[in-house]
Amino acid sequence: MKKQPGSVWVIAEQIDCRILDVSLQLIAHARKLAIELETSVEAVLLGDKMNEQTRQLFAAGADRVYLGNAPDLAHYQPEIYTEIIVKLAKERQPEIVLIGSTSMGRELAPLVAARLGTGLTAHCIDLVLDENKILESIIPAYGGLLSIICPEKRPQMATIAAGVFPKPEMDENRTGEIIALEVPDDIPRRIQTLEIIREKPQGVSFESAPIVVAGGAGAGDLEGWRKIADLAETLNAALGATRPAVDEGWAELETMVGQSGKIVSPELYIGVGLSGELQHMVGIVGAKVMVAINNDAKSPVFEQVDYGVVDDCREFVPVLINKIKEYQEKLVTC
């Protein structure tokens, strides 16, 4: 007799009792995989006083929610969260476990995978099933796309960034089963959250910005980077970065756009001094109009954008800023 596959899990994430969009996006995608696998979608939600929020998980497509409610779970704690999820996964044997590539997910997913002795594909840009119903976790690599499979060990695990999958259609009439988890108090608590200090977001947020200006290694140095930042400010755009710009310390990790960073869908994307590597470009596939500024006419970025400017960005960007400001002043005086 054919063995019934385990369910598709999503480890849902909440911050201040608010379910993150990525968790709902993953549940909706998990639903598609579960239909193909002829199994169910289950979410694991850890927090404090989270009963009401389970409705969102059902509305997005979950059939069952494992709910851990306790003051100790209000904020993500790696040891306790790992312990609870690992114990539950050993009992329930899910087929697939999906986690958002958030600050929490990037830490929690490998902790859980290591404890379960299974594989994990990080920062996937798509998840499909092959002809044997094995999960293909797709990532950009070697200038193309690569499918990673975990054919023997279970669960098959993957992390996926917010925005990779679309916003789900929420069916508020959907309901499901809630299974309350016991939260043991003998789990080591070597790490404790004493206080949460929130950084004020700087500049324009990626979520609301119709324009994203992203800078790359071609900025050359911090002075060159500031010119790109000025362009973003002049256009009231969100400022994104490539990996090298983050590594150089010019930009914060949170502003990195691409496979391991933010996935954005602006009306206009302007890539400055960057080569168009797939790991960056998958972050802006949803952009409506794309422009690149690069001093190498043969740069692969030009094959991927709608408009290109071949010039030294350190010279061209200040001229562009002046032109934009002149235009903006004309608009105001009209």
Ligand SMILES: Cc1cc2nc3c(=O)[nH]c(=O)nc-3n(C[C@H](O)[C@H](O)[C@H](O)COP(=O)(O)OP(=O)(O)OC[C@H]3O[C@@H](n4cnc5c(N)ncnc54)[C@H](O)[C@@H]3O)c2cc1C
């Ligand atoms: C698993 C994995 C995940 C990754 N995830 C990400 C990710 O999420 N986001 C990301 O960005 N990267 C990511 N990377 C890195 C990615 O592969 C590339 O290395 C990176 O995107 C390249 O950044 P860049 O275009 O700024 O630098 P480069 O590739 O070095 O390109 C610099 C470009 O600037 C141009 N240039 C130089 N000087 C000037 C000038 N004065 N004026 C104009 N143009 C100039 C050059 O012609 C060149 O095209 C990842 C890599 C791996 C292996």
